[in-house]
Amino acid sequence: MDAAFDKELADNYGIKFHDESLLDEAFTQASFVNEHPGHHLRFYERIEFLGDAVYELVVSEYIFKRYPELPQGQLTRLRAAMVNEQSFSSFARECHFDRYIRLGHGEEKANARNRDSLLCDIFESFIGAVYLDQGMQPVIRFCEKVIFPKLDAGWFDEFFDHKTELQEKAQVNGPVAIEYHLLDENGPENHRRFKISVTIDGKEYGVGTGHSKKNAEQGAAKQALKYFK
Amino acid sequence: MDAAFDKELADNYGIKFHDESLLDEAFTQASFVNEHPGHHLRFYERIEFLGDAVYELVVSEYIFKRYPELPQGQLTRLRAAMVNEQSFSSFARECHFDRYIRLGHGEEKANARNRDSLLCDIFESFIGAVYLDQGMQPVIRFCEKVIFPKLDAGWFDEFFDHKTELQEKAQVNGPVAIEYHLLDENGPENHRRFKISVTIDGKEYGVGTGHSKKNAEQGAAKQALKYFK
Known part of the structure; x- marks a missing residue:
């Protein structure tokens, strides 16, 4: 060689x-x-x-x-x-x-x-x-x-599917209510930006932003996961 | 446990x-x-x-x-x-x-x-x-x-695909003619038995039998492979 x-x-x-x-x-x-x-x-x-x-x-x-x-x-x-x-x-x-x-x-x-x-x-x-x-x-x-x-x-x-992971982690000790809320959206039509929070049994655990709702939700779930490590 | x-x-x-x-x-x-x-x-x-x-x-x-x-x-x-x-x-x-x-x-x-x-x-x-x-x-x-x-x-x-293996082994040093020949078939219609030989450049290297031509050919190729081990 x-x-x-x-x-x-x-x-x-x-x-x-x-x-x-x-x-x-x-x-x-x-x-x-x-x-x-x-x-x-x-x-x-x-x-x-x-x-x-x-x-x-x-x-x-x-x-x-x-x-x-x-x-x-x-x-x-x-x-x-x-x-x-x-x-x-x-x-x-x-x-x-x-x-x-x-x-x-x-x-x-x-x-x-x-x-x-x-x-x-x-x-x-x-x-x-x-x-x-x-x-x-x-x-x-x-x-x-x-x-x-x-x-x-x-x-x-x-x-990584943070939403799935959050669902699994948060429910280890029984069912809870996990909800995603659109907090804000702004920017031009072709470059929209979304801000979404995730709550577990009504309490906010994370916020994420992204150019799609899906990405913003994943960001929020990723942040929330820190509470379950 | x-x-x-x-x-x-x-x-x-x-x-x-x-x-x-x-x-x-x-x-x-x-x-x-x-x-x-x-x-x-x-x-x-x-x-x-x-x-x-x-x-x-x-x-x-x-x-x-x-x-x-x-x-x-x-x-x-x-x-x-x-x-x-x-x-x-x-x-x-x-x-x-x-x-x-x-x-x-x-x-x-x-x-x-x-x-x-x-x-x-x-x-x-x-x-x-x-x-x-x-x-x-x-x-x-x-x-x-x-x-x-x-x-x-x-x-x-x-x-195991013996026929493919035989083709690859036999041609390591250049192309050769590998041919399968039906030697015999007998038995009732729903339980036919085939006997097939394989030749390489005209010389017989193996014979196989089986209830399908495909199986008989695989058997012949398997036998022929012994010459290439």
């Missing part, structure tokens, strides 16, 4: 491969193998298969432990947000994986290097290669550096 | 929980929790979420290493066969998990204890509980005892 890439992996993520051929395999597309017959090269797909399962467990365990009260349905939604093509391809670009993929000429010309679906595959095969070479801990450290901070940065916020 | 169950787990699988409350949680349905308000019981769904990812990785790694030449598509199909409701519910019954689920009265009356979908959930939550309590190794040992031998016993054979 490329020495510049080895240096990036070591400097940025503390990862140094024992068996470099795994890294080669993880970054090699079938089109490259086809252009080098007789070299017995392997391409990334099998390692990607494994990496997919490794990453899913790392993410599942992290959010399971980080959100000890989050119900299964929301854990599943959050995991889906963290395990999807769009997320993967931006993680891969952030780590410069696009620079080091080995492609055949046709794929290179077709700009496959910047194709989300390929970057997504390569992200998973990278995870698989690290796991095969060094086990689970370096994968977890990589995710702690690259992926998990994005939770705090709000990358996956839209997948 | 039930002492008989503890004994079964210890005797049959060498599993002894450090934190029994995890096992309780894994075997408790929401209906039971609802009938015991104020006990702060937890039900299995969150642990099931984690167990699902744990089991998927254990199976993925096992088949990845066991079949080093199987292409990604077939690994994915095989994993899907090993990670599905029908498989899970029969594993759960084999381990007597159905006996130890904690249900509410309504669900008990509705015979939920024997419902495949519930047994499937409980199988995953059991895996999740073992993992949380003791890490990956005991889960692997459990699978080595309960799940993996079923591969050899042919449980998932129908998901």
Whole structure:
């Protein structure tokens, strides 16, 4: 593999491969193998298969432990947000994986290097290669550096359903009345702004604003949830 | 948890929980929790979420290493066969998990204890509980005892596509002609039996029989694959 890439992996993520051929395999597309017959090269797909399962467990365990009260349905939604093509391809670009993929000429010309679906595959095969070479801990450290901070940065916020969570949390000890009230709306027609409060048994617990009622309600519910942590 | 169950787990699988409350949680349905308000019981769904990812990785790694030449598509199909409701519910019954689920009265009356979908959930939550309590190794040992031998016993054979595998293996060093030939068919109309051979570049590599041409071809391909291991 490329020495510049080895240096990036070591400097940025503390990862140094024992068996470099795994890294080669993880970054090699079938089109490259086809252009080098007789070299017995392997391409990334099998390692990607494994990496997919490794990453899913790392993410599942992290959010399971980080959100000890989050119900299964929301854990599943959050995991889906963290395990999807769009997320993967931006993680891969952030780590410069696009620079080091080995492609055949046709794929290179077709700009496959910047194709989300390929970057997504390569992200998973990278995870698989690290796991095969060094086990689970370096994968977890990589995710702690690259992926998990994005939770705090709000990358996956839209997948949290704060209203559902509030309903579940507030009713742990029996039914209560949760109501949303439109307090204000203003601004031009195409850029309206809503302000909405949420009350539980008549007492106000949170206020949220947004360009849609739905977003304002989610904001209010998010604020109210602070009382139930 | 039930002492008989503890004994079964210890005797049959060498599993002894450090934190029994995890096992309780894994075997408790929401209906039971609802009938015991104020006990702060937890039900299995969150642990099931984690167990699902744990089991998927254990199976993925096992088949990845066991079949080093199987292409990604077939690994994915095989994993899907090993990670599905029908498989899970029969594993759960084999381990007597159905006996130890904690249900509410309504669900008990509705015979939920024997419902495949519930047994499937409980199988995953059991895996999740073992993992949380003791890490990956005991889960692997459990699978080595309960799940993996079923591969050899042919449980998932129908998901192997031997013809595709043969095509890929035989053409590693360039294109070859793979042809299937009907050698014989006999038996009554509703119970016909076919005998089919497969040739590669004109030389016979395998013969298979079956009650459909498709099955006979798969059998022939399976036999031919022995030359490519």
